Amino acid sequence: MATLTVTEKTEKLRAAVKLLNEATEQVIKAWEDDESKPIDGSGSAVPSKALYDGRRTVLGTIGIFLELVQEPQARLMEVTHEFYEARALQIAAEARIPDILAEGDPKTGVPIEELSKRTGIKDHKLCRVLRALCSVHIFREVSNNHFANNTVSQVLVGNDPLRAFVLALGYDIYTASTAFPQVLFDPVKTQAETDSVTAFQDAHNTTLTRWDWMEQPEVLPDGTTRPRKELANFTMAMLGGGRVMGPPLYTDFPWADLGQSTVVDVGGGIGGMSLDLAKRYPNLSFIIQDREPVLKQAHAVWSKELPSAIQTERVKFMVHNFFNEEPVKNADVYHMRYILHDWSDDDCVAILSAIRPALGPNSRILISDQVMNTTCGTDAIASAPAPLPANYGYGHRFQNLRDLNMMCLFNGRERTADEFAGLAARSGLKVAKIWEVRGMVSITEMRLADP
Numbered sequence: 001m002a003t004l005t006v007t008e009k010t011e012k013l014r015a016a017v018k019l020l021n022e023a024t025e026q027v028i029k030a031w032e033d034d035e036s037k038p039i040d041g042s043g044s045a046v047p048s049k050a051l052y053d054g055r056r057t058v059l060g061t062i063g064i065f066l067e068l069v070q071e072p073q074a075r076l077m078e079v080t081h082e083f084y085e086a087r088a089l090q091i092a093a094e095a096r097i098p099d100i101l102a103e104g105d106p107k108t109g110v111p112i113e114e115l116s117k118r119t120g121i122k123d124h125k126l127c128r129v130l131r132a133l134c135s136v137h138i139f140r141e142v143s144n145n146h147f148a149n150n151t152v153s154q155v156l157v158g159n160d161p162l163r164a165f166v167l168a169l170g171y172d173i174y175t176a177s178t179a180f181p182q183v184l185f186d187p188v189k190t191q192a193e194t195d196s197v198t199a200f201q202d203a204h205n206t207t208l209t210r211w212d213w214m215e216q217p218e219v220l221p222d223g224t225t226r227p228r229k230e231l232a233n234f235t236m237a238m239l240g241g242g243r244v245m246g247p248p249l250y251t252d253f254p255w256a257d258l259g260q261s262t263v264v265d266v267g268g269g270i271g272g273m274s275l276d277l278a279k280r281y282p283n284l285s286f287i288i289q290d291r292e293p294v295l296k297q298a299h300a301v302w303s304k305e306l307p308s309a310i311q312t313e314r315v316k317f318m319v320h321n322f323f324n325e326e327p328v329k330n331a332d333v334y335h336m337r338y339i340l341h342d343w344s345d346d347d348c349v350a351i352l353s354a355i356r357p358a359l360g361p362n363s364r365i366l367i368s369d370q371v372m373n374t375t376c377g378t379d380a381i382a383s384a385p386a387p388l389p390a391n392y393g394y395g396h397r398f399q400n401l402r403d404l405n406m407m408c409l410f411n412g413r414e415r416t417a418d419e420f421a422g423l424a425a426r427s428g429l430k431v432a433k434i435w436e437v438r439g440m441v442s443i444t445e446m447r448l449a450d451p
């Protein structure tokens, strides 16, 4: 029955409250034990397993409260408006509000008149944008019309890579989402599995894939052209987003045990993850492969952040289309972060098959992508405690939204363990192990099926 009886609702709500109490104590104890270990300057930390599980349980219970306690029609109306929260955050990031607030006194806050003067946005309009964010606990209104950073907005202060991530979602990606419904309802386009027939093309009135579109110069009204801001911003966003998700990937896979290995970073972008690994694991060497315009930026970032790696050739940059056969043979590791999720199954099989001939008996392909759970659960992943959905429900929200983003932009997808195994089998490979990582992204290790 779709509607729960009062007894059923009461039982479920009480079970959620009990779970919330237990998980909250688990989080507090983890805080007190100071088990969370920051490993870089960006504020990202690798949580202990207890903190990681406690957090997602607490967040999962929020979904149950929304389901049971909020008036259902009001709940639906609220969700229809949630994109304005993303827009408000984009505006705040674009105006660098967190940086401006950081210059003020956090006790008294910065008056809206000053924020208006500094950003050029009319005062009462900016005030309402910031209040909408304060209501979802991003920023703090310390007294009427005086704003300060809170724990959440604080992480954007001086953090251009994370700011770029916020902007990337607000630029071409948000625009792509406007055509998402029309493409899914289109009887022909809904069947498409390629990256050239997606909401992105409909919304941007182009036949180009997103990657090609970003590299095309933008034509201005006077006929002159300039490089698209989206390309430079996106590559920076990969650094920012990667640093948020990255730390558990660096600690929960035994990189140090690889010794003096070479890691080929296939579709490495600016090599954000390799850069962080290079700083932590001095024995590893890297070859960053990507498209030419992206590698130019990669070179610039490494020159600034780790010039010695360029001088000693610990890092090399190689233009390579990953649909062509992998030119670096018998490397220890072929790493792909956020690559396969951009592509349909057939394209992933083509990418993996292009790497396969390069693999030696001890080579491995490491895939840093989400491994999805379902709300009913899968054998490969431990289920959440009752009464939460098996995938932690509300605590799994971002994973599902990312999956929709991949569909919207590329006809890509986030995959379950079974789906990764299917890709491996079609490419002459096998999944050797899924490395459990205390974060949203896991490492799926593939090797030759018959070494």
Ligand SMILES: C[S@@+](CC[C@H](N)C(=O)[O-])C[C@H]1O[C@@H](n2cnc3c(N)ncnc32)[C@H](O)[C@@H]1O
Binding pocket: 211, 238, 239, 242, 266, 267, 268, 269, 270, 271, 272, 273, 289, 290, 291, 294, 320, 321, 322, 323, 336, 337, 338, 339, 342
């Ligand atoms: C989502 S980004 C991930 C970048 C990087 N792995 C990271 O985690 O920061 C995907 C990357 O794939 C690259 N790419 C797209 N098509 C490609 C192709 N055919 N060959 C090589 N790289 C490609 C893009 O330029 C982009 O840098």
